[in-house]
Amino acid sequence: MLSEHTHTSGTAEAAAGLDPEVRRLLAQVDTVPQLADVVRRAARAAGRADGATFVLKEDDRCFYVDEDSIAPLWKGQRFPISSCISGWAMLHGSVVTVPDITLDDRVPQDAYRPTFVRSLLMVPVGAQPTAAIGVYWAREHHATADEQGRVIAVAEAAAAVLDRIGLDSAPWAPSFGKH
Known part of the structure; x- marks a missing residue:
């Protein structure tokens, strides 16, 4: 079963729901x-997950900036925004849960097949998303409302930081369009 919903960024409730240490670390972010x-x-x-990634929208591509996972995923790679689930989440401004990646046409099977990923949660970052956060499980898993809420809180806090620092603080900034 697939589910998706739209969320708005920057809510005070989401920031309040963040772990205090995460709030402290985000307050210190400059780049x-x-x-x-x-x-x-x-x-x-x-997400109590096996992996997570931070993806930036770069013109018509998704740039997998960084990851924390049990095995390598796509760090440093770029994919067409129209052919990946992170791009779909950004283009539609919708949170997507996929309990079984083999059953969702938005998931590029060739890219996922060699990985451990069997389930995912993709959350856009920002009201007009310039980024997304992917959370992954090595087993079939439907992200709970609590897991979704916690990851959405991270995304909303990340959106506030991006609003504060801008994309110009990225070392690869010349490849980004101005926003």
Whole structure:
């Protein structure tokens, strides 16, 4: 069963729901790589997952900036935004849960087949998403409302940080369009 919903960014309730240590770390972030480092760890813990990734929208591509997982995923790779689940989440501004990746056409099977990933949660970052957070499980798993809420809280806090620091703080910033 697939589910998806739209969320808004920057709510005070979401920030209040964050672990105090994550709030402290995010307050100290000055660059996109620092943000990716905090987000990947916080999202994995929030989802009680086997892996997490931080993805940036880069024109018509998704750039997998960083990851924290039990095995390598796609760190440093770029994929067409129209052919990956992170791109779908950003383009539609919707949270997506996929309990079985083999049953969802939005999941590029060739990219996922060699990985441990069997289930995922993808959360867009920002009201007009410029990023996404992917959370992954090595078994079939339907992300609970609690897991979704915690990862959404990380995404909303990340959106606030991106609003504060901008994408110009990324070392690869020249490849990004101005927003």
